[in-house]
Amino acid sequence: MSKISYSKEVIRDLIEGKLPWSQTKSIISGYKDEDRFDKYVEVLQEKVAWQEKILLPLTHELYIVQKGSDRIVKCSCGQEFGDYRVNWKLNALIHVRESEEEVKELYPYPSAPDAEFCEIREFYCPGCGTQLWVETVPFGYPLVFDFLPDLDTFYAEWLKRPLPSQKEFTDLTCDFIAQNWAE
Amino acid sequence: MGDQRDIVLIGSDAGGTMTDMLVVDKAGEFIVGKASTTPRDQSIGFANSMIDAAEYWGMDWQKEAKNYLPGIAGIIYSGTSMLNTLLTRTGKKIGIILTKGFEDSLIHERGIGVHASYGYQDKIHPVSHIHNEPFVPKKLIRGVTERISMFGEAVVPLYQGEVREAVADLLDRGVEGIAVLFLWSYLNPQHEMMAAAIAREIMKERSQEVPLYLSCEIVPITRENSRLNALVLQAYGAEPAREQLFGIERMLHQDGYKHPLQVALADGGIANIRYPALFKACFSGPVGGILGAKYLSQEMDMPNLLCTDMGGTSFDLGLIMGGECSILREIELARTVLNIPTLVMDSIGAGCGMYLSIDPESKRVDIGPDSAGADPGPVCYMMGNETPTVMDCVLILGILNPDYYLGGKVEVDWDAAYKAIKEKCADPLGIDPYDFAEGVLDLINVRMREHIGTVLSVRGYSPADYYVIGYGGAGPTFLAGYTAGLPFKGVFTVPWAAAFSAFGCAAADYLHRYQKSTLVALPPGSDDGMKQFMAMTVSASWAELEEIAAREMEEEGFKREEISFKQVAYVRYSQQLEDVEVISPLPRLVTAQDMDKLIEAFEETYSRKYVHAAMFPEVGYQIFEIGLLATVSRPKPLLRKYPLEGKTPPGEAEKGTRQVYFGGEWRKANLYEMDLLRSGNEVEGLAVIEAPSTTMFVPLGKKVIVDEYKRCWLKEV
Structure with a gap:
């Protein structure tokens, strides 16, 4: 099973609510990306x-x-x-x-x-x-x-x-x- | 010049991916054509599919169409252009006039709208729920003061000045049509009629003509929200679709076809493409199969028939009981709940195009919920999809012939399918790719088998009373798997299984269904006077509907004496939420005894649908809706009988052998060409029977017997 992972840019857009709904929906409905927490915190840390x-x-x-x-x-x-x-x-x-x-x-x-x-x-x-x-x-x-x-x-x-x-x-x-x- | 054939009927079904064509000649022989659906201009897909079909009779349709079209008695089309209009949001610019205070109905929508069309997991996770953007923006919706009560009385008069303002304003905004819907207008259309008259007056003054859509004419039935959605669908989506249908009709007329093009309706009827309530045609493809099965059920004496349709995305079940099918009055389509009477179907996501994945946490194999469709299609299509699908499994197991997919017209890549399954699924689980693929087939078969069991058992039916027909592109491949272990009366498929919906359209009656809301209540202990009064109320509504039906069908070119009517009432026990469609034993109810006969018919249907013990006459009865079926007979495909021949298939039907992975090992399977099997032939598993548009798999321990109608019965050895 390939690891699910999104780019940091996608995670940033997700946090800022800039992703189109279709993409947000597919992230919500898909398997959890393994590195989500770390990327999420990285984006927050940069802010x-x-x-x-x-x-x-x-x-x-x-x-x-x-x-x-x-x-x-x-x-x-x-x-x-x-x-x-x-x-x-x-x-x-x-x-x-x-x-x-x-x-x-x-x-x-x-x-x-x-x-x-x-x-x-x-x-x-x-x-x-x-x-x-x-x-x-x-x-x-x-x-x-x-x-x-x-x-x-x-x-x-x-x-x-x-x-x-x-x-x-x-x-x-x-x-x-x-x-x-x-x- | 090909064979000289007397083509009498053409049925066509434009699905989301393929346009199927079924061509029938006078002798009852069929050919099946397939081509990609072309949503922008469906006449192209229609023509290509027809060309494909004609090739099997050696005809060059482009050149010879003119020789055949003048003699054809009927061409029926069921398509997806309306659905496509909704999905791409490319409908007409519509203005709506509603009862004041209800302007936000489209924005609020039904609660179910936020998760309509979602898979089970998304339905139970509110984080993924979202409201739909209405097809008509709020700036094009006007409320006017008026009120009709639930008894049909005008309790607040129509404020005509407000109608004038609303119409003028909508016209200023450049609307291409105006829809009018007032509460309870199906009980008393007076206010809608007045609003329409005012609108026409204003349009005349301004010399600006746009069509008007009145709910009391188009959807005069209860359930306000889905009624509004249906009206919007008619105004927004059905009219552009009608233009496409006219395009196909023009093309046919140029080559000499003499009749109007007809469409299949979701309620199982057929109508001319000029039919006012064309929105009912937006969901006809899946219904086509049930119509076909109903025709077989009636013609071949199989009163109880379970229809199983497996395609690329879903596994649909339909039930035919006593030669009839039930009607559902609301459907979900394009994430909207619509007031469209539809043949009852129970669907689950289990199709040949479904994606396979492994849950990273639990290592569980997931099938779906999404399907690869035809674009990008399974991995083996080589159109950019890298996620394995169910079809890729069927291919690597040797069941599908890579050189004969869709008659060899579509190239499939075995190696690509194997590689994707190995890398994405089998290796991570540490198992053999073939074992994985076989396991997937088992999983999906179990899922379908459980669905069949549930659909039958929740209604209290036993498989032993039912025949099963398997159709759809993947139906014959999985038929043995999903019926295994269930004690059906008989299980079969037909050589034209892949175009069965198109066949159903060709076999349906020319039928229109009319409905009207009413208020009839028979409390327990009602006396004869009460019953007689209610009988007269029901009869008056039937008379009204017959008048409308006769007028509409005369406009479509039929004579009044050709039309036959079936009167219908939707009866329920008082206070129950669900009612039952009852065909009235009498064309009119006049006396109290006539009313009793209707109630008797209701209780008979009710106890057949549920169980005898569920009957509850102590509470009395209610009728909130009555209906009418108006039918004109039309030519249907002849079901040809062939003389029975020997058990051994003719040499020409044999196509050699192929290795098929079954039961954990590679075994030799005999191959046959389905169209060349003769009545009386028997084929024992392990075998694969190939047709250009489908593949029937016969596992070890099963055999196929071809009967005099060329039905392929699946039996135990």
């Missing part, structure tokens, strides 16, 4: 101005990167959000829409969530002001920790090349809150 190695993309703008012996969340603008096992949202700027007026400003009826029941939280990067994420949850609900990847297992067992230093795979968000905001 950012900083040098730290990207371990895994998190959102359109956020990446988990290797900084010294730490693995931190970093925005494409260079803003850092701390250890990847702490919910990065704690270190973002947050705008909450909780009244009906604030909700309707963006979402017309009937697309708007019920302002009696829940709020809309928008997360912005303190470095560049880019909107990084939006979540809609009931009032008082803790910040959602969307994605805590098991990086060591992924690198060791899927990519077959373990990361240099192991980190315990655990959610450190509560520890972070206890240490920094317990007062």
Whole structure:
């Protein structure tokens, strides 16, 4: 079975949404290209101005990167959000829409969530002001920790090349809150 | 000058890849022609295919057509030009006027539209789903205020000023036709008629004439979304196709053909190419085979017949029960759901052109879902494809004769096929290429066999009640494989299997199918008064449809007394989602007892289609649609009987031997020419029976018996 592989240009166009649909569809429906992850990360790495190695993309703008012996969340603008096992949202700027007026400003009826029941939280990067994420949850609900990847297992067992230093795979968000905001 | 033949009928089927031609003479002898389909101008493919066919009777068709065409009674064409228009988006510029608020219907489309025509894996992965771009852009769609209720009452009047504005605006934008569709117009066409009158007035004032397409005339049946799609198909795609058909007709008339060209319709009918609802002809090729099988079923006393059609991309099954086939009222075509009544067919992706690949993760052999078609075709075609296909496997196993593919007219490269299979599939798995190829055939046979089993068992039928006919270019090659182990009454193919769809078109009745929505409900315990009232409602609709049918068919040149009608009702148990097509035992329902007879016929059909225990008379009955079949008889191919001769094939039919890889080793197979086998002959496996357009494979342990109609029956030794 021949190895499936696409050129870096194709992967770049795929990331930027420039491929025609027929080609995107055939990539989606075909067998997974073996070197997709590495090419994908290479393309992303070329798009950012900083040098730290990207371990895994998190959102359109956020990446988990290797900084010294730490693995931190970093925005494409260079803003850092701390250890990847702490919910990065704690270190973002947050705008909450909780009244009906604030909700309707963006979402017309009937697309708007019920302002009696829940709020809309928008997360912005303190470095560049880019909107990084939006979540809609009931009032008082803790910040959602969307994605805590098991990086060591992924690198060791899927990519077959373990990361240099192991980190315990655990959610450190509560520890972070206890240490920094317990007062 | 070739043999003197009395050619009476020509059936032709332009598929996606090949245009097949079946020519029938007065004595009932057939010849089959094949040529590449030419989508831009289909008259070229038609002519080439005809030239190819005529050669077998030693005729030079280009020179001699004039001698034969004046005497031919009918030429039927089924083609793909309409589908091609949709796929290439080269239809007419159409404006649409809809009920206000429904302007985005084409954009929203049915949910199923986002994955229509996808394979199973893509269907279950929403990431690959996508909305289709509508054939008519939003700027050419206008909404006008009006509303007809579900009982057919005008609850909001038609705002005529808005119609004027809409028509003027669409004309300003240079549309080549205007389609009008209002909700529930099939129950009350008043508003559509008024809109049409206004449109005509405006066109007259502006001296700017474009055709109008009214849904109440073209698709007066329920299901708003697919109804709109069908109307758009008629306006957008059918008219350009009609121009191509006129091109073929002109060509034939120049050489003296005297009748109008006819087309096959998806519902199994045949119509003149001037037929208003020509969109029904957009899906006729695959239906042709079922029509052919239906004709054999009726003529040869095989009331239950399973049709199996294996071509390049799909394996299609059709069921003929008691000499009739069922109708499906919506189909998916070019990623759109259309309101086109179609003969029921169950298809899976299993064709001779399917690509083979090995899943890099699981090392599983995948067949399809895509097919190499005719361009680029299998690897052995040497037209640039390097991915092996099922056909390449058939070739390297020795089943296909590399020097006699399509009668030797298409060159195939054995070495290229072997190399591709070895390098792309067999080597990575570490197995012998021939074992791999044989394994692929087993896999695809199992897939087809399971499909047959499923289609029969979900309906509660037993193979023991059915005969099986195998056709399509690859049908006879795989017939023994996909029927193995199933206890059918009999399994056979015919020498003209490769052009069986074309044969079906030639054998079909001149039939138009009409449908109309209605509202008839018989709650449990309905009294005679209620039944009689409903009977009269149904009869009134039939009378209306007969009027339309007679008018249309008279316009096509038939006399009213030549037309025979079959009245149809779509009956269901109250609140059930599916209804059943019931042919009415009476031409008109007058009394309550007449209504009872219709219900009786429904329950008989229902219990045959499902099972007796599924009947549910306690809830009462509903009829939301009634129909009419209008038929005029036309000449059909004669099925000639030949005297039975001895079991041993004549020497001229023997073509020597070839090594064929079967059961894990190379064995000697006897070769025969199918056309030269005589009635009564028997051929024992291992054997290959070759015809110019197909190859029948007879495995070890099986034999073929040629009967008096030259049907080739596959039996156990």
